[in-house]
Amino acid sequence: MAEPMGFFTDPTVCIGCKACEVACKQWNQLPALDEDRRTLSGDSYDNTRKLDGTHWRHVKFVEQFDEDRRDGRWTMLSDVCKHCVQAGCLEVCPTGAIIRTEFDTVVIQSDTCNGCKACLGACPFGVIDINPVSKTAQKCTLCYDRLQAGMEPACSQACPTDSIVFGPVRELKERAGRRVDQLHAAGEKRAVLYGADENMLGGLNAFFLLVDKPEVYGLPPDPKMPTRHLATGTLATMLGAFVVGLVSLFNFRDRRAGEASAPDRDQP
Amino acid sequence: MIDAPSSTWFTSSPHWNWLIVVYFILGALAGGVYFLSAMIDLTGRDRRLARLGYYMTLPLLLVIGGVLIVDLYRPDRFWHLFVEIHTLRPMFKWWVPMSVGAWSVLIFGFFSLLSCLAALFEHRDWRWRFPRRLRPPGVLGMLVTVPGAIMALVVTGYTGVMLSVLNRPVWSDTPLFGLLFLVSAVTMAAALLALVGRWIHGDSPVVAALNRIWIWLLLVQIVVWIALFVTLGPAVRGWLNVWGVVLAIGIAIGTVLPLLAARFRTARGIGGLPAAAVLVLAGGFMVRTAIVFVPEAIAP
Amino acid sequence: MYPRSMEDSDCVLVMGSNMAENHPVAFRWPMKAKVEHGAKLIHVDPRFTRTSAMADIYAPLRAGSDIAFLGGVVNFVLNSERWNKDPFFRTFATTYTNAASIVSSEFRDTEDMGGVFSGLMAYTGDAPEWPFNGFIGEYESSSWSYEREGGGAGGDNPGGGPRETGREDGGGPNEQPALDATKAGAGGPPYDDLVRALLQPPVQRDDTLTDPRCVLQILRRHFARYTPEMVEQVTGCPRDQFLLVAQTLLDNSGAERTSSIAYAVAWTQHTYGVQIIGCAALLQLLLGNVGRPGAGIVALRGHASIQGSTDVPTLYHSIHGYMSAPSALEPHNSLSEWLAQETQPTGYWANTPKFMVSYLKSMYGAAATRDNDFGYAWHPKIIGDHSHMPMFVAMNEGRVKGMFCIGQNPATSLNAKLERSGLRKLDWLVVKDNWLHETAMFWKTAPEVRAGEVATADIDTEVFFFPSSQVAEYDGSFTNTQRLLQWHYKAADPPGECRSDMYFTYQLGKRLKALYAGSTLPRDQGFLNLVWDYESTDPREQQLGEPESEKILKEINGYYSEEPGRHVAGPEDLADDGSTSCASWIYCGVYPSPDENRSANRQADPPGVPGAHLGWGFAWPSNRRILYNRVSADPQGKPWSERKRYVWWDEAKTQWVGLDVPDFPTTKPPTYRAPPGATGMDAHNGTDAFILKTDGVGWLYVPEGLVDGPLPTHYEPVESVVRNPLYKQQSSPVLKYWKIDGNPLAELADAKYPYVITTYRLTEHYLSGAMSRWLPWLTELQPELFVELSPELANEQGIANLDRVRISSPRATVHAKALVTRRMRPLQVAGRTVHQVGMPFHWGWEGLSTGDAANELTALVGDPNTTMHEGKTFVCNVHKA
């Protein structure tokens, strides 16, 4: 396996130009203009609204202004599939359509997916949705086709300010650490990394720098694996089966039931 | 989402619709009915009622199979659930409820087909008598019915476990949906079998036993509900919407009301509770609807 | 300066532009400076934009109050202890600017005259054939000039002198030398005598900078009233924010540090746009932020190759290389008259005769001879202002018969309804575009046609549509914001009938020449003699009819008349005797030999090595990246500091060396003193870094060349909600306004239009939207027209987010959805609350996303120097629809 590759996304230098969104659509030939998105959202400059089967990159716009405007901030964050080391989507996919590549990225094989939708909810970040053209679940592939050809992903290449940096995750983490130190030194004490360490789903190969609580950017503070309830849920269900079995056995074995037992092979 | 009670609030919708509700109901009934029929068979009681159960199961399963395939965005690829298309190896992930479920439905379908055949041959008195051996008593019969009953329970329960691992609000905020679904499936099935059995064959001790079973299981359900709400914790807030109302009504008419009715009637020793059984079914339907749709109502 | 140099800035002021949104790729450089060495980023804008989001300091201001703001910074700097103590500033100002120059005693400043300068009078300059120049007044500007040795105002230098000097009624003190020079040039080349005849006595100076008439003292007085309090009153920018900006700029200027300023059309689109930019230039000269790495003013250009289109001009009033177009309103009757009028005797422009004669040779080739003034008489002359707005005014008056609309969408342009009524008066309209845009369809789908006010059947204009090929479908060059020519290659044949604009122009020229063939009319001779041979050597292109773009670039570069295979290598090679041919002297050197197209160079500097990437493309002139870079060294020729070294004098090599091509005679030592009576570059000292200026220094005070005053002065926009708090004069006394039906203006503080409105761009769309509203990927990013307003204003008018609202100006009413956001804020101006609203102007009625054109609202009013419209601020009202 090649070295794990990923993204470091830094909203403090994102100018919200959406070049990443368009580059992704262009490279992956994703359609635009579904019904939902023909109208103004009214939510700042975000009109594509979310990540889904035709939006594998999505730039969030967060306006935070005091009433008197003394303190004000407009943050843009380019969101994408996190290529989790422990990937919920991959865990739950019943067809094996979702695979982990040699770059430690998570890719949905479009020819395999049958649109069962299990992965849609399973992703802790709500990244995946059905692509209306292929009718299969789709999301960022981390430009698997480009990586295989030794190229950089389309989105990071298009990013004019290096808000999206692509590279080996190890190097990205160093770079991100330096950036956080720099921001702290410049007085931005809120700067933290999101998903850069193993605590979050074993680490996110596409991780972020945040300057506020994750929820502000629509990110879960503690993303969890969908399978966390698998064992307990199964055990509880088995317990249920046991109880149900007992109850029915007990009742069918009941004397009164036995007395009135009908003849065995009654015929019409 | 600043004050989301759970990380599940950040996941996105799997676009579930009424097909799923239909599937959940029919799946629960099919599994539950087969299981009860098998229990009747195994305890050597009313063969007519068990046969009735087997007859009901197979068509239900056929409908379910259709629903499950149609519900895929790519129905033409339903078989990808069973075969890895690049290697052509079997596709089975034991830790994935949907995979387990797909196989279970398939295997359960097989057993239920056998049981149904047995019932049919028994019933029609056809010359070829071998299929009758597929029902207990007898080793072969046991070999069909016992695993069939187990698969039936798996089918009733896996859907709930699947909810718990779909990572959606409410669904995945408790591990108890599998338990709930299994118990309520058998409850509903008991009510249904009692209802249909009584309608076709009239009152019988087994119908009375079925009635007692659903009453017992309703009591179990109440315990499960309490446990479920406790485990949900703050995620209970997810039900503060129309689906919460549907759920409340569902629990009221499907659990509380029949129990009250039953308590009142059993005191007088009467076994047949058709109205209450209908309530159990209606309540089960509403509860499943409320569960299937609740995450959709939670704004991302 | 150029955008990449912002990488070296210690502070970047973006004002008059929304750089992050409209120049996202160039914005990479200030971001780099910010992230990599902590440069301070400042944005001053009426709206909190995506640029503001990146800024360390954001300062709001009322649209149109930029001069008040910048004037405040100038005043702050002049009064600061640091500026007055730090020897860097003093040396820089006395050596490299005209701070010490003495101005004519006849000059009266705005201080003395209620906000106008000496020389204001009524405008009478229109030619009868073209009464559309639009001036509401004009200055007789001779009193603004320098005081020269020997006493008396020397008068305007003829070169670039104001228009009126040439008019019949004009006259004025400067006619005398011009006449002499004309005589001196009448005999033909060489024109050295003509140049010498233009010489004037040297400008008087006071190096102590104490003379009340020296430029610095005039500045001090002029800007004294631009106090922080006044800035707050006029601009609405809170005082502490303003002071923070001023202090940050000052702190980041000096020998060790440099600051840059980036602007675009939010400074140009005013009736005093040139003065805003002038004010920024003045400030940068005071701060020593010119000609040095990370210093200067970045004029962010718009359209792809818009720089190229002014270099090799589509501008009506200039010919290649920023020479004035021969004009019927000027003493331009013969080549020598033109030369006498347009040549500067000192500095680089003394070469004008060489540039002009070489240009005429490129036009008329062998037919241009010494005997026929190199064909000068054949050259067309302008008869007034032929820019966009006067053209459409004239169209409305029925004075224009036909129009080629090539790569433009006027149907949604300024006061759009008027533009469309102009189009309806044309006999024919040729649209050459990639899309059937609003202009191509105006006769069928324009709002007034759909509303039934105008019937298609009643429109007599014959419309021809020529589909255009795209840039990747032909070879050619781009000239970008940094004057950098970059060659691009054809990647594919254009589909179907699509052809390049080169094809269109070339074929049209060929056909017209064929039609005129044989004519003996004098007026047709120019056309017949025009050199017009760009036939492609590629059989495929020949078949398509496409010309060869290299041939065009070769002609622009120039060659020896007798030996077309030998190219001229640079402007120094040009001669005034017809032995060289060169269309554009500034591009000279881009094609130094037939097999070397320097615009195709692609050699970047290796990472980490300081340099100016001289091997990448070709920057005019002579591949220089930073102009006037001589000032990056001190008067003695040494770098001001290690950190900011760029170009310096190498004693050992006795020449200027550095990271860039020195913008100075390579071997002229810093100690060189110009002998009396010298002309051209010889007349400049070894410290005279501003080689294009007659006096070799940067102009803090502009003694000539501007029609609206030598110093920036705050005026209110034509339409304003407040009375000018600084002067009695409300708005520019010489602005352009066309008083015609359909172009009314609001009264001052008109209660019907209580809000300020500004128009602008979004990253997601492009200009009129013809290129972006057809693209699904872009349309989904900004699917609908909106108007941005503050919650306070929305509240006042009962408007909720996403409500449909009506926006009206005295010209029209349009509809849009409300985008209510705290990024917009009410300002306290002149003691009252001023609300501003903003609208992008990208919409029209064709395409995937349609909406009203914001330009229905705008007025035909313009800057007196450039005729740029005032689209950046006017008044409006907003109601829930």
Ligand SMILES: Nc1nc2c(c(=O)[nH]1)N[C@H]1C(S)=C(S)[C@@H](COP(=O)(O)OP(=O)(O)OC[C@H]3O[C@@H](n4cnc5c(=O)[nH]c(N)nc54)[C@H](O)[C@@H]3O)O[C@H]1N2
């Ligand atoms: N994405 C995109 N990029 C473009 C273009 C495009 O259409 N789309 N167009 C290109 C072209 S042709 C051009 S000319 C450039 C223009 O580039 P810019 O000049 O940056 O463009 P605008 O958006 O028109 O105006 C910039 C800002 O000026 C502010 N503003 C308005 N009035 C005033 C004022 O009086 N003073 C100050 N200080 N600010 C004011 C507005 O709020 C706006 O944020 O962009 C080029 N780049």
Ligand SMILES: Nc1nc2c(c(=O)[nH]1)N[C@H]1C(S)=C(S)[C@@H](COP(=O)(O)OP(=O)(O)OC[C@H]3O[C@@H](n4cnc5c(=O)[nH]c(N)nc54)[C@H](O)[C@@H]3O)O[C@H]1N2
């Ligand atoms: N209110 C207001 N109005 C403004 C401004 C503002 O800020 N506010 N900004 C002004 C500014 S700075 C500008 S630059 C103008 C722009 O105004 P326009 O130039 O009128 O607008 P564009 O949409 O750029 O029109 C360019 C056209 O050229 C076509 N085109 C593209 N490539 C080619 C080609 O190779 N050949 C040919 N023949 N056609 C081609 C495109 O399809 C498009 O239709 O708008 C001005 N109008």
Ligand code: SF4
């Ligand atoms: S972010 Fe979601 S879709 Fe992406 S790898 Fe993780 S779980 Fe899968």
Ligand code: SF4
């Ligand atoms: S929708 Fe496709 S990718 Fe997602 S879990 Fe189902 S089969 Fe796998």
Ligand code: SF4
């Ligand atoms: S990596 Fe590729 S697929 Fe993923 S968001 Fe970027 S461009 Fe799209």
Ligand code: SF4
């Ligand atoms: S391309 Fe870069 S700067 Fe632009 S929106 Fe995407 S992440 Fe932000």
Ligand code: SF4
């Ligand atoms: S559109 Fe072209 S010119 Fe404009 S910023 Fe992007 S790359 Fe540069």
Ligand SMILES: [Mo]
């Ligand atoms: Mo522009």
